[in-house]
Amino acid sequence: MSNNTSTLLVTARVLPGREADFADWQGRWQSALVASGDVESVELWPATPPDQLEVAAVARFRSADALRLWRRSDANRELIEAAAPLVAGGVVMQLVGQAATEYAVSRGVSLVIVTQIKPGREAQYRAWADRIQKVQSKFPGFLGSFVYPPQRGETEWTTVLRFDTGANLERWLKSDARAAMIREGEDLVGGYQLQRIDTSFPGWIPNDPATGNAPSIWKTAALVLLTLFPVVMLELLFLNPQLSGLNPAVSTFIGNIISVGLTTWPLMPLAIFAFHAWLYPEGYPRWVKWAMPAILLAAYAFEIIIFSRLFS
Secondary structure, three states: OOOOOOEEEEOOOOOOOOHHHHHHOOOOOOHHHHHOOEEEEEEEEOOOOOOOEEEEEEEEEEEEEHHHHHHHHHHHHHHHHHHHHHHHHHEEEEEEEEHHHHOOOOEEEEEEEEEEOOOOOOHHHHHHHHHHHHHOOOOEEEEEOOOOOEOOOOOOEEEEEOOOOOHHHHHHHHHHHHHHHHHHHHHHHHEEEEEEOOOOOOOOOOOOOOOOOOOOHHHHHHHHHHHHHHHHEEEEEHHHHHHOOHHHHHHHHHHHHHHHHHHHHHHHHHHHHHHHHHOOOOOOOOOHHHHHHHHHHHHHHHHHHHHHHHHO
């Protein structure tokens, strides 16, 4: 995103019983923003009582001038007037400032969808995206969405969905409602890619190909420790003396490059292969649940003993 991006935060406390009408309004608001051509992204976040009673939306404009033009436009005025009967107080709050950029949900599971739109079908796709947004927002665990429309010269539309748990995301992905919406949009889409992110180490530990779920975070962290520890110890033993003449920041940076590189490529894939039955226990005997942690602890002990002797 551009350094000149200006952010608009809109919040509203929806009146009881008007949630469906407000979801329709949000779809129209998002569609109007995207159609203006001056918006880099739009995020929609539902209310999550009791901590957050307001529905929120964040739009990032290309510039402060573009934001000012939007706020003064007839389209914006008409949308705000249309929202008045749906929210407490009859108005939607609009705040501009850096605080809006902090309005995000850090927890949950995300699904990144990159969609290639067929030429000339952009308007129809925007309308379809509004409809599917209304449907998915009603599913349990929905935490919000991030929409990044195609920028100038681009044809790909990026959407990020966020749910509170992998189970709720799976419930949406496998639902009849989503299947019907996907069938409806088939003629508009040339192709798409999906990437699920529900681990602290995306890229190191893939999701289970059988279930689509990621391994437990603690299992991932345990394997990272198993592979990273010997690399760091070998660097202390052999690399650090060679870099002792350099500034500590430079020598540490070099060491981190080597550590991350070795962990990411040869070591983590080997650890995943060795502990595959533990990470993805579906279909393996139950004894694996207890045997693999014991093997892991033995591997830790072996590493500690070896390096204790090397440094003695």
